[in-house]
Amino acid sequence: xxxxxxxxxxxxxxxxxxxxxxxxxxxxxxxxxxxxxxxxxxxxxxxxxxxxxxxxxxxxxxxxxxxxxxxxxxxxxxxxxxxxxxxxxxxxxxxxxxxxxxxxxxxxxxxxxxxxxxxxxxxxxxxxxxxxxx
Ligand code: ACD
Numbered sequence: 323x324x325x326x327x328x329x330x331x332x333x334x335x336x337x338x339x340x341x342x343x344x345x346x347x348x349x350x351x352x353x354x355x356x357x358x359x360x361x362x363x364x365x366x367x368x369x370x371x372x373x374x375x376x377x378x379x380x381x382x383x384x385x386x387x388x389x390x391x392x393x394x395x396x397x398x399x400x401x402x403x404x405x406x407x408x409x410x411x412x413x414x415x416x417x418x419x420x421x422x423x424x425x426x427x428x429x430x431x432x433x434x435x436x437x438x439x440x441x442x443x444x445x446x447x448x449x450x451x452x453x454x455x456x
Contacts, residue, residue: 326432331363332451342441342448348400
């Protein structure tokens with residue numbers, strides 16, 4: 323069940339995101355924007371079970387629509403074209419992206435009313451914290 327992820331979340335903290343973007347191969351100018359941006363994450367589910375996850379900011383808004391365990395094509399905020407599959411593992415929502423023979427995973431979990439997104443690429447981990455918007 324993705325129910326606990328549903329809602330509008332506001333980013334309040336970000337750690338090591340610059341290193342994560344470097345590991346992805348994101349160039350300097352885009353990293354500057356990425357480091358400055360505090361996106362909102364909006365998650366909803368329709369009555370067919372299709373999940374919509376939107377990352378909104380003044381710089382860029384991206385949206386993915388998915389069913390769990392079914393791969394789809396994604397264009398990321400830094401413009402990678404990835405094959406992505408979303409799954410649930412022990413209450414964590416996993417987003418596995420593959421492109422050019424590389425792979426990264428974003429693990430999201432809700433604990434103490436906060437949504438924690440761990441962005442992992444090799445040894446590099448960025449941790450981004452979101453809270454429900456009032
Ligand atoms: C999260 C983290 C998801 C981050 C995944 C990929 C983004 C990588 C680089 C983005 C860099 C710049 C794009 C410019 C602005 C948009 C910034 C929003 C970043 C999600 O879910 O928190």
